[in-house]
Amino acid sequence: MASEAKPHVVDQPRAEAAVRELLIAIGEDPDREGLVETPARVARAYGEFFAGLSLDAGEVLSKTFRIDHEEMILVRDIEVYSMCEHHLVPFHGVAHVGYIPARDGRVTGLSKLARLVEMYARRPQVQERLTTQVADSLVTHLGAQGVMVIVECEHLCMSMRGIRKPGSRTITSAVRGQLRDPATRAEAMALLLGGKR
Numbered sequence: 001m002a003s004e005a006k007p008h009v010v011d012q013p014r015a016e017a018a019v020r021e022l023l024i025a026i027g028e029d030p031d032r033e034g035l036v037e038t039p040a041r042v043a044r045a046y047g048e049f050f051a052g053l054s055l056d057a058g059e060v061l062s063k064t065f066r067i068d069h070e071e072m073i074l075v076r077d078i079e080v081y082s083m084c085e086h087h088l089v090p091f092h093g094v095a096h097v098g099y100i101p102a103r104d105g106r107v108t109g110l111s112k113l114a115r116l117v118e119m120y121a122r123r124p125q126v127q128e129r130l131t132t133q134v135a136d137s138l139v140t141h142l143g144a145q146g147v148m149v150i151v152e153c154e155h156l157c158m159s160m161r162g163i164r165k166p167g168s169r170t171i172t173s174a175v176r177g178q179l180r181d182p183a184t185r186a187e188a189m190a191l192l193l194g195g196k197r
């Protein structure tokens with residue numbers, strides 16, 4: 001993945017102790033050669049998985065440009081890796097984020113839309129909340145006149161355990177403001193689906 005999420009500060013000794021306990025609970029020997037460093041590795045990995053907990057949407061969207069563009073801006077196929085808060089296993093897929101800028105023509109950098117998705121994905125999550133949080137933050141912090149966020153993911157908690165249905169994909173959407181208008185929404189959908197494999 002192209003992103004370079006900063007490690008979130010987790011209580012490393014506590015996380016390590018918890019992972020060690022988990023290994024014992026599943027009947028493993030945490031002191032065998034291959035596992036000795038595992039608690040520390042997992043604790044560090046959790047710092048990355050949950051780095052979004054220490055980030056703030058206002059900061060991500062703090063830098064704006066005035067380019068007098070009042071039409072739709074849409075970034076498609078933003079890769080998503082998140083952690084299902086029910087099972088702490090990943091769900092992954094893509095997000096599409098489109099918005100109509102504020103009346104004053106202020107826009108954010110395109111990468112910031114991906115950073116926003118990343119920030120909310122790197123938390124214990126459910127897909128619906130991830131979708132809603134991205135949409136609402138564009139309204140709150142950027143004054144977007146319209147927002148459409150679509151997230152499409154496979155949940156490993158449905159693929160590798162439980163119902164075991166690999167390949168099923170969950171699609172969630174959040175639409176705000178002017179994008180609720182049928183004609184504008186249709187334009188967004190056409191842009192979204194255009195050129196799709």
Ligand SMILES: Nc1nc2c(ncn2[C@@H]2O[C@H](COP(=O)(O)OP(=O)(O)OP(=O)(O)O)[C@@H](O)[C@H]2O)c(=O)[nH]1
Pocket residue numbers: 084085086125126127128155157158161162163
């Ligand atoms: N709405 C929603 N549900 C999710 C998400 N991720 C996982 N789930 C579901 O959360 C539910 C948790 O259900 P429970 O019955 O409490 O847990 P469980 O016994 O492990 O459920 P099964 O997965 O059906 O075996 C499951 O139906 C999951 O599919 C998500 O992002 N959104």
Ligand SMILES: [Zn+2]
Pocket residue numbers: 084085086087088089155157158
């Ligand atoms: Zn789950």
